[in-house]
Amino acid sequence: MEGFPIISLITFIPVIGMLVILFLPKEKVQNIKITALAATLIQLVLSVILMANYNYSAGGIFEESSFQFIDKFRWINIEGLSWIGTVKIDYFMGVDGISMPMVLLTSIISVIACISSWNISKSLKGYFALFLLLDTGMMGVFVSLDFFLFYVFWELMLLPMYFLIGIWGGPRKEYAAIKFFLYTLLGSIFILIVMLGLYFSAMEILPDGQRVFTFNILTMMDQSNYTQDGILSPFNPNNWRMLAYIALFIGFAIKIPMFPFHTWLPDAHVEAPTPISVILAGVLLKMGTYGILRISYPIFPDITRELAWYIALFGAVNIIYGAFVALAQKDFKKLIAYSSVSHMGYVLLGMASLTTAGINGAILQMFNHGTITAMLFLIVGVVYDRAHTRGLNDFGGLASQMPVYTGFVTVAFFAAIGLPSLSGFISEALVFIGAFHVESIRVITIISTLGILLGAGYMLWAMQRVFFGKLNEKWSGLQDLEMREYIMFIPLTIIIILLGVYPSLMLDVMNTSVNTLVDFVSTNFTNISLGGL
């Protein structure tokens, strides 16, 4: 793999697909679809190759040498004058155990969503062009190791998402799209301001001995690279690290979405077309938690230790609040949306534990939630395509009408509830093991377990209302799954079962990095003034 820019290829292959699509005439519907599918499939194949060549013993996190498949070159190089430092920005990408599962998840979900887009009929060309641009934006976020690059990708996906919800969405699409855009942009400005603060606090030493400010995330993790008086420097007694951490956290929390910044999510999910809901729940939400693990944790280990309790608290609120609201829903899609809020709470709780088990659980939960929720949204899509309604109370007895469909639904629902032998169980168990282990958040953890109970409640109740009981005569004409839907459901089901029985497949990938991260967060940046607040 030496010298072959596989990471860049994985990131930019959708853009290449997009360019091809833009040059295709819009009547060639089939060609456009196939180009999009080909781009996502190549991306998936490359990700699998990446996984096959992945070195399980390399830790990553703070050491450039232990990152894998690095692509790095000088992107912007502006020589300094006396009064303004040299500006050097790197194009710097690579993977470690935290990003590897996310890369894989993104490519899998992109393929599934692409297949799910097959019956989109309105302005197909625009749809797939935007879809592929979105894909590049998401992938870029997960592989960037330079803050500037990270931010560019982070913002890159806003506009495609706006249009994808706004043009192809449901009745209240305009409201949902602008709400999503405004919320996320609000979050991004917090990220931007912290990024600039960090830029002026950490300096990289170039090979020729020159010291320059940098956007390199890894450089920002090393305490010794900080200047004496930078506003986010741990050496500065009046530093703003605490405030910056909170601002950055809010920026990421909006994406997760964490209570009380979650209100854009139900709107966006309900209005978005099925494939976009799948992307949204499957990948986009993970960018928030990934950002916290990649940037907040290792750059601000001191503040992380300080505030871990609050993160756990917000995690618990997410779990319980999301579950209660889900219980009250009458709309199938909204129920799944709120269950996402609840399930992302587990990720927060696991991360807040700062233990190997907890963080492993959190990352695994990110992956599992990605696959399970993607499947749940596809399930809603299937029934909505046929019946054109999503009201939970409008259905009943579908099990006898659509037996195969109901089979897949059962797998997905039980995985979401956390039934042993399905993937959701492993990650939730790890989260609880990790969190319970830490004395300070034990009470919070115990309260959070209530979420499992509530989860079983809303899921089973929904299942009962839709699939059991007497068949509503109105739906006696519904067809069971067709070929295209099998192609979407089967791989996801396999992943869910496989990771339920043999979670080491994924855990081994992330374990070394998680250990490195836990070790790094618990030992670095000690004995320095916390400043701020």
Next chain:
Amino acid sequence: MNYENLYSSLSLIQPEITISVFLLLIVVADLIFDKNKALIPFLALAGLIIASVQVILQVTNTGYAFPFSDVYLSRKGMVTVDAFGAFFKLIIIISSFILVYFSYVSDEIKKSEKNLGEYYALIFGMILGMFFLSSASDLILIYVALELLSLSSYVLAGFSKLRTRNSEASLKYLIYGATSSGLMLFGISIFYGLSGTTNLYEINTFLASHQINHLTLSFASILIFAGIGYKISSVPFHFWTPDVYEGAPISITAYLSVASKAAGFALLVRFIKSAFVTSDDSLGYWEILSVFDWHSLLILVSILTMTLGNLTALWQNNIKRMLAYSSIAHAGYMLLGVAVLSNQGLVAVLIYFFFYLFMNLGAFFIVMLIANKTGSEEIDDYNGLGYTSPFLGVALTLFMVALIGLPPTAGFIGKLYLFIALVDAQMITVAIIALLNTVIALYYYIRVLKHMFLTKSTVETQTVSVIRPNIIFIIFMLAPVLIFGVYFGPVVDFAKRCVQILGL
């Protein structure tokens, strides 16, 4: 009279001389070719090309022209030719090139073709005024140049006379303009009364070495700022902007929003730097005389300007009015760069202005093409435009995205450098206010996109077909917006070379 001195002075104002000569040529050509005006735009183009070469040479060829008298050893004169001035002259030249094409395509201007000679003569009058504003270092010259610019633009704002709004725009512009230039003249007279000189460098020396009444000086500074603030349409001197922008021909609106603003900014920066700053420190911050608190005034004005501009833009239904308020908001961001009072802040302003030129003029050009065809500037009439004219829709989307300041467009880089300057100067609170403003701004820019792509048209909209030269022109405007968004090194390098203001 020292003739050697005069020659060297004249050689330093070559671009201005070229513009004056071509102004006369246009007037003469207008008289000779009474029936056929097709030649005039090309004459204008020729003048601009010659002037642009001369301006580019000015980046390295610097000096002072027209010194007051030979006694002063410093020989600092009425006109200061330096890289900083050259940068803004370049901005003015580029937008003038674009304006010529704008006018060539515009239906509004075509309808008044028999007045084309006056039109270009007035534009050259504006250019001349703006050139002198960019390098004037004497209060009298500043005032004369400002009046030349203003008088030409008053007439141009009402030029096409096709609608009553034209005349209204012109009259409003004139009344506000006369008031603020009166205020400015009053400020200038107080400055003269205090220091006994109108030369900015001598004022600087005087302020540094004498005890003066701070209250009087502050009063005079604010009055002068009123004149400049009117040109860059900063709050509270912005009231004319929306009405004039809406009423004037689109080509003139676009030109006013970029070129005349550029001249205003050049003047503001040079005025502060030459009259109040004693030296740069090693980090590029300006050591400013404590006689007047420019820092607070500029921060206050810029925050008010951007917030008011953005909040008012939210409610506009006419796209020209919306772009007018958006240009007020952008002036606010750029003022913030000046408020940092450092070379770094100045670099940010230059970069921002360079990108703003392309994205703003690009947006105006597309608005004009649509107005040419549909005759409407209402945002509601843009419904479904993204489907009937996909090229225009996508191009306008990209310009809007750049105006919002999202990566990977040049607009983001402009904002980035601005915020870098702010964070470096530890003006975090101000930076956050400015950033929140960009979120507000998102809403009204996105609204245009919403109408183009999300809302289906209720009536049958015409397809706005675009002829090939226009497509090429739009691509030419889009290219810098996109390319400099991912590769901005050259622009930043150039801007850094151009912050050197002579005179310290």
